[in-house]
Amino acid sequence: MNISIFGLGYVGAVSLACLARDGHKVIGVDIDPSKLDLIKSGQSPIIEEGMPELVAEVAIAGNVEVTTDTASAIQNSDISFVCVGTPSQNNGSQNLNAIERISEQLGEAIKNKEQFHTIVIRSTVVPGTVEKLIGPTIEKFSGKKNGQDFGLCFQPEFLREGSSIKDYDNPPLTVIGGGDERSIQQLRKLFGHLPADFVTTSVRSAEMLKTCCNVFHALKITFANEIGRLCQGLEVDSREVMDLICRDHQLNISKAYLKPGFAFGGSCLPKDTRALLYLAKHEDISLPMLAGLMPSNELHVEHAIDVVLNSGKKSVGMIGLSFKSGTDDLRESPLVAMAERFIGKGLDLKIFDPEVNVARLVGANRRYIEETIPHISSLMKETCQEVIEQSDVIVVGLNDKPLLAQLYEYTTENHLILDLVDVPNQEKLSGNYVGVCW
Numbered sequence: 001m002n003i004s005i006f007g008l009g010y011v012g013a014v015s016l017a018c019l020a021r022d023g024h025k026v027i028g029v030d031i032d033p034s035k036l037d038l039i040k041s042g043q044s045p046i047i048e049e050g051m052p053e054l055v056a057e058v059a060i061a062g063n064v065e066v067t068t069d070t071a072s073a074i075q076n077s078d079i080s081f082v083c084v085g086t087p088s089q090n091n092g093s094q095n096l097n098a099i100e101r102i103s104e105q106l107g108e109a110i111k112n113k114e115q116f117h118t119i120v121i122r123s124t125v126v127p128g129t130v131e132k133l134i135g136p137t138i139e140k141f142s143g144k145k146n147g148q149d150f151g152l153c154f155q156p157e158f159l160r161e162g163s164s165i166k167d168y169d170n171p172p173l174t175v176i177g178g179g180d181e182r183s184i185q186q187l188r189k190l191f192g193h194l195p196a197d198f199v200t201t202s203v204r205s206a207e208m209l210k211t212c213c214n215v216f217h218a219l220k221i222t223f224a225n226e227i228g229r230l231c232q233g234l235e236v237d238s239r240e241v242m243d244l245i246c247r248d249h250q251l252n253i254s255k256a257y258l259k260p261g262f263a264f265g266g267s268c269l270p271k272d273t274r275a276l277l278y279l280a281k282h283e284d285i286s287l288p289m290l291a292g293l294m295p296s297n298e299l300h301v302e303h304a305i306d307v308v309l310n311s312g313k314k315s316v317g318m319i320g321l322s323f324k325s326g327t328d329d330l331r332e333s334p335l336v337a338m339a340e341r342f343i344g345k346g347l348d349l350k351i352f353d354p355e356v357n358v359a360r361l362v363g364a365n366r367r368y369i370e371e372t373i374p375h376i377s378s379l380m381k382e383t384c385q386e387v388i389e390q391s392d393v394i395v396v397g398l399n400d401k402p403l404l405a406q407l408y409e410y411t412t413e414n415h416l417i418l419d420l421v422d423v424p425n426q427e428k429l430s431g432n433y434v435g436v437c438w
């Protein structure tokens, strides 16, 4: 394939070398002539393992050209990759100046091109940038229509400096956001052979995915380091602890706890988070990220409460009171916190939870309900049906199959349904549906 690459920093230079190595004709474009001179003379513009050898090899093979002329690069290629920088501005926002300039230049260049041209954004951009800035700018400057006269998609780049050629050849995923069928087919030809799933998604999901991946890495590093500082203070070997944490692939390094949903609760997570933070305070060790967990969790509960309060509806039915399905444990259930707020606001509240039968509760749970939330027990109803039928708002806090069947059957168009659990087959629900964070 004939390919042009705009921006020959880490991402662009590695892509240029690897695509040329794979037998494609690649034109590199950069506003920095020194980078072009280096590549022309077979030298790598970046310090990176394997790059000096690879750039020399592809230069000798004659698979690489360089230019500052956007128009000729577009005329002589079928597909372009945009790899310009998107650095931080002082206020933390992304500086999209280079993205905007290149979009204008690409628009100008494809104005005079008869054939369909595909543009693939590989720079990391915040969600909405392709749809709100890049697409409209290219359309404005070319007078052409996205998806019809040219293709535009976003393909996140997952390579890491220091191992970028290896990462290029072994990406965790190949993800294409947006784009028309023709563009996706071209990308399948270029990347379909890699040992990774080839996934197509919306352009905004792909943009968000890339940013979230980096933030997730930052979060993991910070978690390990905060645990490290605390372990050091307590004379515990943090390396051993983190190694053991990572050996649990059921709950720790897995999909568990990584699904957007409702706040955490129950008798363990809040208690142990508080205990760890108290320990850190006692040791004079500051753990700002972990200290943010409880306030963030409380905000999540408030966010759900606001959906109900802002609806202006006065009769609320809660399906679920315990902190998760299959338990009667009410201790620190965020649904109990929610119920208390509704009562405090004077709403007419009814609750159904198949596991929480006050007469049947024993031990700690019975004591909890009698001592801490006696006012809530009087609001518990015998059936899910009566709660649904007698409420304008339904808060779905459990997703047991029998409960879902009743929700599908008894909700009506007049209901506002706040879903905390990602109810399956949402199309079977009647009413105005709101997801807690989707």
Ligand SMILES: NC(=O)c1ccc[n+]([C@@H]2O[C@H](COP(=O)([O-])OP(=O)(O)OC[C@H]3O[C@@H](n4cnc5c(N)ncnc54)[C@H](O)[C@@H]3O)[C@@H](O)[C@H]2O)c1
Binding pocket: 006, 007, 008, 009, 010, 011, 012, 029, 030, 031, 032, 035, 083, 084, 085, 086, 098, 101, 102, 105, 122, 123, 124, 125, 157, 158, 159, 160, 161
């Ligand atoms: N560096 C990484 O490991 C990495 C990994 C994945 C994604 N990314 C993302 O990829 C993008 C590029 O990162 P990088 O580290 O390669 O950036 P970089 O700053 O090293 O290189 C960007 C290049 O773009 C050139 N450029 C700017 N405007 C141009 C224009 N109008 N026409 C042609 N060239 C132009 C610059 O001269 C520079 O050489 C960023 O959005 C970054 O967040 C980087």
